[in-house]
Amino acid sequence: MSLAPQLLAILVCPKCKGPLENRERETTLVCPSCRLAYPVRDEIPIMLIDEASPI
Numbered sequence: 530m531s532l533a534p535q536l537l538a539i540l541v542c543p544k545c546k547g548p549l550e551n552r553e554r555e556t557t558l559v560c561p562s563c564r565l566a567y568p569v570r571d572e573i574p575i576m577l578i579d580e581a582s583p584i
């Protein structure tokens with residue numbers, strides 16, 4: 530997955546407003562504080578708590 534760094538820089542966790550980690554080879558954005566993984570579909574991050582998976 531190759532999200533634009535500029536896009537990643539402005540994305541924050543909708544729950545805690547903390548920074549997200551873009552894990553290589555995984556189509557998710559991970560919030561280490563909440564231990565939630567937000568999906569990325571068609572290179573669009575789905576920043577919804579309801580869509581996030583616990584990790």
Ligand SMILES: [Zn+2]
Binds near residue numbers: 543544547560563
């Ligand atoms: Zn969070």
